Amino acid sequence: MHALHTNSSETLVTHDLHDERHYGAVTHPIYQNSLFTFETHEQLEEALAFEVSHIIYTRGNNPTVQALEERLALLEGGEQARCFASGMAAITAAILSTIQAGDHIICVDGSYGPAKRLMEQYLSKFQVETTFVDGKDMMQIQNAVQPNTRLIYLESPTSILFELQDLKQCAALAKKIGAKTIIDGTWASPIFQKPLSFGIDFVVHSMTKYISGHSDLIGGVVIGSKQNMDQLFREEFQLFGGILHPQSANLFMRGLRTLPLRLHKLQENGLKVAHYLENQSFIIKMNHPGLQSHPQHELYHSQMTGSGSLFSFETHIPKERMRSWSNQLKYFRKGISWGGFESLVYIPNQPDNRVIVRLYVGLEEPDDLIRDLEQAFAAIEAHPQRAI
Template identity: 55%
Template sequence: MTTRTSRSDFTTVSYDPIDTRHHGSIAVPVYQSSLFAHETYAQFEEAFEDLFLTPVYSRGRNPTVAFLEEKLAVLESGEAARCFASGMAAITAAIMSCVNQGDHVLCVSQAYGPTREFFTSYLTRFGIETTYVDGTSMEALRQAVLPNTALLYLESPTTMRFEVQDLSACTELARSIGARTIIDNTWATPIFQKPLAFGVDLVVHSLTKYVSGHSDCVGGAVIGSKELINRLSTSEYMLFGGIMAPQIAALLIRGLRSLPLRMQRHQETGLQVAAHLERQPHVIRVNHPGLPSHPQHELAKRQMSGYGSLFSFVTDEPIARLKAWSDRLHYFKIGVSWGGFESLIVVNEIPDGEAGDRRIVRLYVGLEDPADLIADLDEAWARVRDL
């Protein structure tokens, strides 16, 4: 198998079936094998010297998974990648590889819930304390630094309120105090944001979302320098063992091949739907970094070359009406996660900062026709507006 590197994301996600062992197979074969045998004992011993270089055992290197890892590393402009059984397996492994007992972590306050729970309920068992900071304020981040701050954990944009962090300023701050940086780049994907270029140490992904693109598998990845990925591989990856299965890797490789195209379409439709909602009287504010009304739109434009299609809006409408609206939607399905074909909706009773009891509705815009999606939202709203 070969991996072609190219500056073009489209070229990167392609597959050249040049390896004659695969008979010209146009899809990457699934190596459904836990172990790999060797012809001589000398070869076996040599392979054992680097379990990530030559296939020995699939909790180490599996060729199908390795192919996906190489693609992801190139797409993120990183040196190496490691895939995991889920986004959370990747996130927790990345975090564990950056902290020691007694360290302090700075985490953006709107980071994905289970990630925060890992910091708050799990790492505290090892004397690792976390401070949650408003990631939109560099001043707040600077002020929260402690002498033992070892990690700055970012998620830009965050995936409920879609707040953006200034990646260059964050990595500069981290470097000045000798701390590492991790970013969850699931929303933008490497197609629209390449955080390693801003000096971030490790990029983490839930591949379950846009990379899969078909809502049919769960996976995660960590991407970074060879040094950091090697360190994480020999400890958290090998010892916790949360590896990705080869069938899942094959599904994700399939997803990768259409990722650039899908992201373009998601971006366009997402922005159309968001702009439409912004004009509706029952919508107070749309949280989408691609809209000029977003308070950090200029920063978002500088850091990202495009936008994902998950966004939220704030409303004063009663939760019962929002749920009745969701019930009447045809294209938008009621469900968590995102990144697949189908559009999704979740209604949240989260207080929106100073605004008290307002509701946040999170919409994921899928690959359906934009006019159908907009009509769906409007027609269902007309049926519940006066309930």
């Protein structure tokens, strides 16, 4: 596939060039192959010398996976993408490609739990030390720098409290101290945020969420410059072998076709539900960067062009009662993932005992979702003292 000369996400996910190799097929065929062979041994040797750009063995390059990777790189504005069997496999590969034993990492404290555990606990086996910082506070990030800091790990926005980091400033700081930057950009997806354009080195996404869009796949992607990604290919990608299956790549490509369409509708639905909640008396605080009341709303506008439909609110209603409330909901299913068609609710445990309720607003009619929230609140208000 050749580069498409457009910046439109809609066109990028829709238009495939006519491909004679595949009889002009409109969807890329699934190359269900582990192995690709050569006419001569000389050709095989030549390919093996440049594995990064040859199709030899599927724990390397596979044409179906490559078609998805090329499209994701274009969408993100990066030179190259590599897909993995999960978001965590992508995060692990990206992190390990940037550090050596004895290095120091600065990580945003609201980052995805298992990613934090990888840095804080697992990597301590290799004398890698991680300092967790409040990513809202650039001074804290600066003050955490040590002579051996080699990575600044970001997640913007974070996915429980929806706090942002200033991507341009973080990238500039990293360049100054000779460190790399990785951002988990899953919430905004490539549709609403392009971190590479701010100087970030690697973007990772859990494709399980919006890119799949149908709650039926697990996968991840790392996107970056050709130089960074070629190194990651030779090491973490090929050596760990956590590749994406060609069948799954084909389904992710199907999800990608409607990513812009879904994201715009999800943004609209999410904001409608968030605006309704914002006016309710039991809400202490809404955590949604797309709302004007969000303390980083200006930063949101300067580095994102839209919002995902996952957000949270803080309430003074005790957690047990909020659990009862969530059990009253008819359309919001109880679950931890997000990014599919279906609305979800999750009440995470917070270290400071604040009661935070996370909602994922799906593709149902938002007025139905609001009515659902209303009836669940009416039910707990009708029985203020007892569990329902």
